[in-house]
Amino acid sequence: MNKAKTITKADLKRINTIITEYSQQKWPLIPLLQEIQNEFGYIPPQSIPLIARSLGIFPSQVQGVISFYTQLYTQPRGKKVVRVCRGTACHVRGGKTILKLVRQHLDIEEGETTPDLEYTLETVACIGVCALAPNIVVGDQVHGHMNPKKTEQLFKHQEVEK
């Protein structure tokens, strides 16, 4: 089932409130974007013209800032972000296979989010625990010494649900 969020009138109202709060500040754009993202998990594209209008800049400029920073998103994100490490150590210990398996289990590609908004899949260059390679991080939790079995266990419930 696709639970992709739609923005309701109440959401827009809330966004407008946030905008009003921040628009009086100096250099408000980035804190404002962060606040909206904190609240909604992403920056709904519908909010871009509203933000632009209240700050007296162009919508294309707001989009320019959002697309520049990797921490800001205009697409909904999963509840848990899965980061598969593709650093050197993880790579030689089979990180590539782990990534392939995660892709299969979640049925999404890198950078995508599952339709039920549970998981978003990303890769990272290194998470700094090479001794445990290959690693993946699910939410805040680091999982070391990954292998196909452990991968399956981590995401089994996801597949059943499908």
Added chain:
Amino acid sequence: MQSITITLDGREVSGYPGTTILELAKESGIDIPTLCHAPQLTSIGACRVCLVEDERNGALLASCVTPISSGMVINTRSPRVIERRKTIVKLMLASHPDSCLVCDKGNRCQLRQIASDLGIGLVELQRIPQTASIDEVNPFLERDLSKCILCAKCIRACQELVVEGAIDYFQRGFTTIPATLNNLPLENSECTFCGTCVALCPTGALTEKEKTYRGTTQTIVQTTCPFCGCGCSICLEAKDGQVTRVTPGKESSVNKGTLCVRGSYGCDFIHSPDRLLKPLVKSNGSFKELSWEEALELVITQFQRIKDESGSDSLAVLGSSKCTNEENYLLQRFARSVLGTNNIDNGGRLYNSASCVGLGSSLGFPGTTNYLSGLEQSELILVIGADPTSSAPAVGYVIKRAVKSQYAKLLLIDPRQTKLSMFAHLWLQPEVGTDVVLMNGLAKVIIDEDLIDEEFVARSTDNFEAFNEDLKKYTLEYVEEITGVAIQQIHTAAQLYASASRAAIVYGTGITQHMTGPDSVKALANLALLTGNIGHKRGGVYALQRENNGQGACDMGTLPMFLPGYQGIVDAQARRRFEESWGVSSPTSVGLTALEIIKQVKKGKIKGMYIVGENPALSFPNSRLIIESLASLDFLVVQDMFLTETAKLANVVLPAASFAEKDGTFTNFEGRVQKVQKAISPLGESLPDWEIILRLAEKIGAPMPYSSPQQVMGEIVDICQLATYSSYEGNGHAEPETQSLYQAESSSQLGVGRIHGGQFPTGFACFCPIAYVPPREAKKSYPFTLLTGSIPNHFGTGSRSSRSMRLKRFSPEAFVEICESDAKRLAITEGEKVKVISPIGEVTTIAKITDTLRQGTLFMPVSYPKTPVNELFDIDLNPETKAPSLKACNVKIEKL
């Protein structure tokens, strides 16, 4: 200011603090290559090609963003600089396609030029293929971002110059591109296709679409745009007798390197297959070609016959606010001294006579009081009854720039939402036709709250007491009731306007084409006088002109009651001066205005007409009646580029050349006299209007002593007594006010703008008490108020813009805008065919649902010949100006 001296390539040069190395180098004649710098844009140091070395410490500096500091020892061509510069350009080339041979930018590509100047041969770096071009259906411009070098000239042009903000950088690193919101094609974005970015793009990333490969331009001629009253300077590039490209003029203080879609892409009407190439005569209802000799012979015999049979005043002439000053001057001389009648008027009657009369009677000066540069420096801009973003784009850019970069406040008064609403600090939406009450209300608040400039009022104006007395009845409650604008808002607006130290008023046809046009103009002038916002360098009253030479045609006396330079027909002394110069006597009685002429045609009093470059069959109200009248004429000569709706009614049609095929001058809405220069020879057998008039005069046996427009200008300068023309020295786009402004600045006095010496021509300006005349009560059966206006992609009656292939393709059809709730109530859906009906006529068009209108109002564009909106209007003349009301009328709308 203390100047700073630096060493530049071994030479000591000095400049003011804040000057960049690049600017100083340019001044000193040293060439530093650059790809991202343009003088009219903010420098951002994006391309790094302009690197120079400071020899004191070996620092490599981007010269476009580094201000000079004392003691600098700059080398622009040191081996290190050259080496780095080469590497930078090579990196750009490594991700640039090798398609130079087939690229339309060809030899104009700055990247290629710089690469070849630097002697870069094969690039040894690994190639990085770039994204391919973007599919776009618009007929104007093409984006091939594989050729983009990310100099951001397009982005800055869009944000800083034309202030649309359609594009900005998108993504980062290798994936960066200039993109619209959501990376949509341009036609789905805010883009207006003004073409400013295309003119600035250094590579082939942005090019003009719909071109056949034409090779290298042979000649480039700087001239003046023939569309709206802004008078932007444009460059016509020509090859083999064809205008191949239009770009913004290089140095002009009107448009500063910008243009609009009409200027950039609309001039292809020049080579329209519809152009008339030979004189035509009508026999048995159809047109036949004939030679110039025969055509002129026919015209003069008929004019002579009518003159002999029924007297000179049975002839009438309609001049054109699109033709040059010289042509208008010749035409009125032809009418007065050869035909012997003052029955001469021009199409400007329809939209600017309210300004002439209104400003004339309150300021004594029939036009805009200041220059555009002054508008950009205003603290507050009051825009009323105008959508400059579509009717006068260059003015629109100036207003938006003032708001964006000069932090000016914008007070917008318009019942319809326009693009400027986004920029407005306060937007009032009065009921249609109640402007006078609103202005009087504002004036009353200004006086009551003691916001007036007492010194100015006492020193420079007259009739304040009577005006003040008259205002008594405009209580805020009354104003609110009539206009529908809340008291609080009236207060705020008055305070905004009066408390700004320099406030400007910009108005357009939303004021002048109403029945009460001259009254509203006077009311606006009153506001400016109360607050002393006239005669200063900033602020002032800006009367937008719809046509390129609306101001000039009036200045040149193509008017029934004025000789050139607004010298009255009834002024015997003035008349004598002209008679002496022309060597003939001229008629003494005031002639008929345009619409009066038509009425007299209907009555059979006017038998012959000579219409030059106007299309009354479309531009006048009640088109059906106009067409009937013109068709009933004994003899009608129309001189035009195309077989317009009016020309179809003519007995003889004389083929005129376009603006690109003649020399002369246009006067823009500011009163700036600007050069029009010939870029190509007249097409076919067509001739410039001035030459046709001279030939006619010669044929009739009253030759005029000129052989070129320059000679005509000589006479205009001598005889018209107009300061703006006297200072014209034929050097093109000179800015006549520059000198006086600088003088004013150096003597630490306020500048004077166009009103010379800070003095009104009549000594004092005059407050005019104005009575409010309510718009005619609408009949119940016609419940909607229809507003008409211009749209960005077409122009005037559309006789030229509808023959521009690209403009036509982009917006082929007229439409009527209706608000959502009205549409719902009448069950009208988007794109549905509807009929708009007034008591006078009806037109069929397509409905477009919009959120820019209030309930009960409709909007239709005027520029579609196939949907003649003016058919809906009655001929209802203002008693003062004899101009018809063409802005608003009562209609009903029906589904088909």
